[in-house]
Amino acid sequence: MTLFGIDISNNNGPNLNLAQVKAEDFDFVFCKVTEGSYFRDQTWPAYRDAAKSAGLIVAGYHYLTTDPIDAQADLFLDQLGDPNGEVGIMVDFEMNGGGQENYWAFVRAINARGREVNLSYEPRWYWQRIGSPQLGDLPGLIQSSYVSGGGYASALYPGDDSTYWAGFGGDNVDILQFSDQGSVAGNSLDVNAFRGTRDELAALVYGKTEGAKVAVPEEQTPVATEKFVADFIKGFDGPIYATAAAVLKELTGSTIVGEFPGFENELGGRTVVGFLGALGEKLGIEGCHDPKAGA
Template sequence: MTDTIQSTQQQPASTALKGIDISHYNGKITWPTLSNEISFVYCKASQGITFKDPMFKEYFGQLTNAGIIRGAYHFLTFQNAPADQQIANFLGNGINFSTPGTLPPVLDIEWQVPDSLNAYIIANRTICIQLIKDWLNGVEAKTGRTPMIYTNTNFWHDYLGNPSGFGNYPLWIASYQTKPPVLPPDWTAYTFWQNSDKGTFNGITGPVDTNLFNGNLADLKKLGLSL
């Protein structure tokens, strides 16, 4: 897709706060070593109506004990997965989003696997957009926290048609590049920018997704209820 809007973002400073997002694919992690290199971590908690990440509770507990600012995300399934059941699956992990150090819940909105499932989104765009709204509204009602949307500008445009009405939700944008990312039309700023899937750190084996926070440490602590 040719980008049709210009980014309003400034190039992040070299001192921008860095973090990672992880799932069970990342295996065992040595947090005392890694904590010297990152400021926050998001963990995959669930997907669809039944899948819970088998490493989530271990990761989240370790992060809590280590005092690292952390959050949890849910990977949205669009087909045959009612919002209330996906919410129940996500919150069934027992996360207390009012605990200091906990970032807002995140809804991961992106390409489905296998790729054949993505045709459903285009053919049922209105239903899929309503599913997103229902998940966001339901999780906010149950947790008292405004959820964050994780997505990619191309996906938001090509599959969902750049729907409006989501700009009040914080944005976590996925864009693997060095220049500031172009954002979907509903947003003028991002909260997190996933800028690579090839990060390397001491304490974790293999590549990992890396993210930059659009703010200073005080802002991050406030977002994580740490102030």
């Protein structure tokens, strides 16, 4: 079976009716708690309590940055306000999050304070951006690939066999965020899917499966090359990646490395290179070949 959930923050607040969300057959909600060492999401406490009251499975997330890790962990757990461990803990690891070691440093900081990370939002596009590292066994890997358009989650969902579910970095995808335009309780929201039962989802979110504790890599001193890459990512995160992604999309029809859907309406389903090959073959230029014509 497939369960649906939402991802919300102050950008969707403060008056989203979570009882209505549950009535529309959603089973879980992930709510923003903090960001970096500087931001507390003031919608969290009310959304946390409303989600629990509505019977939704709930996790609170921290948007990870390259700020001092201990300061981030302290801010997050203070704002989380969950001394009895009644909600799941999620790390939002994406833009401005630094390299993979920064993620594990935050996980270690949370562990050192007596809690465990249950979920990890690390979309494939960001994983590729930081060099496609081996992930090992991240707790509860959440990845995002969006379908086009908006509407009800059940209608937008690409299916349990979609390639969006494909694992990467040696890890499997546990939860898929498949749209940021899902129609939920009169709002347009990020919507997610989980393949399994409600009990299985609760075990994932709350970390109550046998042997659920993740083996966290030991902290290592980065070698010069790793430091260069980390500094590059930190210093040039926005414009360089945005430019490269735009060029990749213009050439292949996708911003995801390894995907070559081409341009169905403009170039007959060919990429730019494929179209040039077809054109060269048509003109009789030696060595040119239309890839859609076969080998």
